[in-house]
Amino acid sequence: ENEYPVIKSGVHEQSVTGRGVHVYFENNEGLTQVIDIIKGLDIKASKNNYVVVNPETDLDEVTELPEVLWTFYQTNKSNGRKVANNNDLNDFTIHELDMIVDGFGEEGTRNNNMSLLVWTLISLGFSKRQLYAVVRLANSHSGLTDSEIEKTVETSWRKWTNGN
Structure with a gap:
């Protein structure tokens, strides 16, 4: 600025x-x-x-x-x-979706990466129940606590739905 x-x-x-x-x-x-x-x-x-x-x-x-x-x-x-x-749809990837298989990455980046995954899934139309299922699957490779997952999912969901 x-x-x-x-x-x-x-x-x-x-x-x-x-x-x-x-x-x-x-x-x-x-x-x-x-x-x-x-x-x-x-x-x-x-x-x-x-x-x-x-x-x-x-x-x-x-x-x-x-x-x-x-x-x-x-x-x-x-x-x-x-x-x-890249206009070749065969090469189209969404990095956040790789987290489902590979986890959220190195310590110090995991919460941020989880947040990116949550927002990606929300923008793709996932329900809250689906969010939790996918995030917990991704977390099976990462080891974040249930409270970290809940805080991220609930806060993101509230923002997306304007508190509903």
């Missing part, structure tokens, strides 16, 4: 993890997704990626990507890890 105050012109939303912010702009320039374009900043622009959007966020307010941000992207895109746009 300090270096590129024009970022404030995008539609802003707190991330589901609470650790970051999503800023939405419209762009038809064929961006390639770049992770850590600069430390802590990801450009999510792959057809094989998505961001869970709060149902209350008004995406009708999204404006065109400002030229200065397009220039920033062009200048810095080689700094991060690239994720190619």
